[in-house]
Amino acid sequence: MWSSARDVAAGDLVIIWQTRELIQPLLITPGKDLNSRFGYYRHADLVGIPYGSKVGSRNGKGFIHVLRPTPELWTMALPHRTQILYLADIAFITSWLDIKRGSSVIEAGTGSGSFSHSIARTIGSVGHLWSYEFHEARANKAREEFSLHGMADIVTLTHRNVCKDGFTVEDTVDAVFLDLPAPWDAIEHAKKALKKTSPTRICCFSPCMEQVLRTVSALNDSGFTDITMFETLLRPHEVHQLSLQPLTQAVEKLKKLEQKREDKRQHQIARSSKRKRDDLQETDADNVGGKRLRTQESGDEDVSIRDIPDAVVDPGQSANQPSPIKLSVSKVSPDVRGHTSYLTFARLVPTAPSKSVAIQE
Template identity: 50%
Template sequence: MSFVEYSEFIQEGDVVIIFLGHDSMMPIKVEAGAQTQTRYGAIRHSSDLIGRRFGSKVTCSKGGWVYVLHPTPELWTVNLPHRTQILYTTDIANITLMLDLKPGSIVCESGTGSGSLSHAILRTIAPSGHLHTVEFHAQRAEKAAQEFKEHKVAHLVTVRNQDVCKEGFGVVGVADAVFLDIPSPWEAVTHAKKAFKRKGGRLCSFSPCIEQVQRTCEALLEQGFEEICTVEVLQRVHDVRSVTLHLPDFGPEDGGAESAKMASEEVLLAANSSHPSVTCRTATAPREMAGHTGYLTFATKPRG
């Protein structure tokens, strides 16, 4: 198992995602002899996981069953231990496309945070790219580096514990793309500029507040960035379900028995219930949904 390469079978040391049910998952690290408690009972790593195929159904000690899934950056995003506010897949998807990321890209990122975006970047730039990620919080940087190692992507990433606004990314003239998710991105724009390859590249800054966006745009404009554009992306999840709609009763019709018979045939399905009704499949938008996460500001660093 690796976050940048699929495997067929579960091995010791792998991180797997236990799928417990709708929107209920947990990540576990597979260790010979270890056990993990779930609400369906214990999972014994040696007998239930190691050597089994990813996607297998595993019966827990209390008789309930779970699926064991291969980790992906997207599953990791919804399962990772939060050390900070994290970026979610909807934003990550757009960041990846709009930064032109692909295998071989060299990317600078700050801050590392909980590593949600970092994993997605690493997946896309593997096997030949590199991620330089900067985190000013020592413990978070350390924890991230440890996770990258456990997820077998450490060879693709350099974690630096420094303040990007003061010390930059620790590399100059190498990046194809730069990503900023820090409280004052405008203070890091000059460092970002220096990090780019001579031929330029793409930059993205993520900020929750429009005031931050404005100051960032100003700094970007001042530093000669082009194609500055700010977007907000949301994903709506539609709930697919059956709804039952009652049919109105206008009383017996004058037309006689024939039309009444036809009508009764149409609602045959629901005829045995007290009210005639029709059931249809539909998808409803959620009553409440995760709204604003942040503004994504993209810009192009021209050659020079």
């Protein structure tokens, strides 16, 4: 798949990284220009530069990075013709379907080919992917891309409705992946396509629970076992670097915080005794059974060891003091984004043929 040469050549497909949200594929065609809000670039200027280069625009408006395509970058950059699978799900499915170099795999439907690219790289030229798509224009476009990306020998793409007409191979594949609106209609066909000589696996990708329930019933009816459903959610971790302070400094700061806490406590005691005195005076002056409005006290801030400022290097620290130790810590973001779908996995274990016992006379 794709060029492994060090330098970009005319006719190469490269990935142009502009920002995390702006990543696009580009076929290097000398004579053409690339225009973006980060400036303009001549394709011809990119020929001969090493992959990974940072290139400034001709009109000084910004820069781009010119990257070698990988399945991961392709998934981030590809033109969407359908909903696609993203990397977290692709990695999980590949692992749970036990897809590896040399595996034979079926996927349906092909869609925009995001999953296909990762699988083609994993199985390599010694494996094979049979991909099925019933939307003709999508099938043709994906076939064209597979050929342009050097995957034509690894992937066989067939235009067909797999729920109605099944797959084109029997007793052949190690794994089946179904990303279809009605996967339950393809499960009996998938069973026929799976090898019968060793345990094999299937995965169905469905966005809602009703689809999962129908799929699980169909898997049970067809004799699949170990049916398990997962949901992949992305939980970002923010990584920070903290500077650990020398012990003497930390103790100094703790003492100051303790003092601050004590001052605050004394202040509160003084305030509450004053309030009691005021209340008594008010009750005497205005003791006619009315409701008394309580004013909202400001939140009582508690000072704890967590308040010690971290990552602060004392500017007065002399040059011969040991430099602070750097520590990487991660904070989990409470924001869990990206329910994509439910992943239902199952195994098909061949039943051992019954042994015939020879009876000797």
